Amino acid sequence: SLADMVWTGRATRSIRRSLEPVIELTDLRRAWGPLNLENYAHDLARSDLELHVVLAMRDQVVLPDLSRRLIQKLKDAGVKPNVLELNCGHYSLAMPPYILLAGLSLKRFLSYNGRP
Template sequence: HHWNASTRNRQIAKFFSQRGITVVEIAMPYHFERSRPGSLYADYMLSSNLGRTIQSVRQAVWDGRKLIRWLKSEGYREVSVLGMSLGSWVAGLIAAPDSAVSKASLFLTAGSLADMVWTGRATRSIRDSLEPVIELTDLRRAWGPLNLENYAHNLARPDLELHVVLATRDKVVLPDLSRRLIQKLKAVGVRPNVLELNCGHYSLAMPPYILLAGLSLKRFLSCADK
């Protein structure tokens, strides 16, 4: 799910479960039942506290990898990961080193989390807190472990297939940042399945865009491994 999500992705879960694909939804730190008491939003998951943001994303990745280990122990042979917005960073970081993941679908993603926070409309307050004390170049360095571009070679492993959905009118994760990640992936030999939709970050969740994204994802998950 995305940062500050208030509901789970029940429509997508139902869509795939009705088609014979088991769906397990996982809550990122500080979301849903994991919310910090008294907090109105998931301010500890992504914030101007650089170390805590790294720690939170790392915890989300560990949670995902533990879940995959459990699924494998239960007999599931093929495991795919899907992440949306901030969740796509988590999904990408899970898939990059983990050979148990055969497919990864990243909705509304980019490479540099630092650039996303610096340029995105939804993270303006975080930039306002950071800008007086740190430059973007230093933020990129500090959040280097969270930059999917730094894991391009891992994502290029031959037993992993990638699917990317981006919104061409996105003001939260700017399309240029998404395309920069795609170009980085292509430079190391990845040929991701890319769907570009003429919508914004939040309107992706509405028809017809979510239907188009869902059908594209269904084809990606259903296609035979190369």
């Protein structure tokens, strides 16, 4: 949930501080509900759609528990996502060696699923 990400992420503390005096987390979740991927888990559960997720285990922007919650919602909806867990943070995922590992994993995923 984008609301939970903003509420719990270290990099989004300033956004939370600006929102907190005027809105509670439950109201923010409701207001930002259309942006919450968890609300679309059943729509993503399609036989013609394979999902690949890269999870940064030390992410301080999107906390791993939030990502795991989304992955569980997907599984509950019947999706079998391919999940790669890397011992890195949100921003360090874009740096070697993590970006290389993520790229190789994506290449294998696309090759295995018959995509160009």
